[in-house]
Amino acid sequence: MTKIAKAAVGLSLDGESIELEELARATAEFASILSEVDIAIAGRKSIRWELSQLRYASPAFIEATPRLLPGVEPTHADAVIAASISGLGQIERDGKRRPDHFTDKALRNAKGLSGHADNDQRVTVVGHGPRFETKRVAITQRVAAHVDKLIGVVERAQGAIEGRLETVSIHGGRHLVIYAGRVGRGVRCLCDEETLAILQKHLGDRVLLYGEVRLNAAGEILSIKVATHRILKNREDLPQASDILGLLQDDPIDPEALSSYLRGTHS
DSSP, rough: OOOOOOOOEEEEEEESSSOOHHHHHHHHHHHHHHHHHHHHHSSOOOEEEEEEEOOOOOEEEEEEOOOOTTTHHHHHHHHHHHHHHHHHHHHHSSSSSTOOOOOOOHHHHHHHHHHHHOOTEEEEEEEEEETTTEEEEEEOOOOHHHHHHHEEEEEEEEEEEEEEEEEEEEETSEEEEEEEEEEEEEEEOOHHHHHHHGGGTTSSSSSEEEEEEEEEEESSSEEEEEEEEEOOGGGEEEEOOOHHHHHHHHOOOOOOOOHHHHHTTTO
């Protein structure tokens, strides 16, 4: 049986006249942002958003509450709402860095949401939960320009990315997502079917991918088109300092044995 978390998130459109079609588009864009952030945090769809309030009088207001799928803790709903609102606020302020958990699809929907804001209409997102104070952010047309800066490709270069393979996604065509520690988020990895079949057997493992890297205007990596790859040892499998000290204490230093040990080829 699913659980309903005690949290809610809402969208407000305040204007003199709001068309039904526009309200429907804004609601779909708003719901898509929540869904994308949910999947980015949990690695899978974990929440169904249920309508809890609907007000047509100006300002039009739509509120949704999260219904959690089995095994998902209520704190996850708080995290999704907080990340969605803080991320929208970050995009509103500048386009220097992609917000945590915001995929390209979430960014495009944020841009779409900003298209409903003009001199005659205000767009606001508000959320609250039992474990955080009410958060509110006003969306303006600045978001559109900042999103273009974040997801527009301005440079292509040969490079490499190291990280842990996280998921296989079917959104926008089958591809892999690698969590790159230096980037601080997941990066889309495009590869041929043969490489995809090999790499998806190593989900959860560390890999080094080489290929064409796409960068945005902020210098952030958007994706990599994989040409070649290497499977790396997980950090917990690498020799520790105590292992090396023990090796040196037990026997006289043998450079070849030490080198073999560090490469992981010792017997």
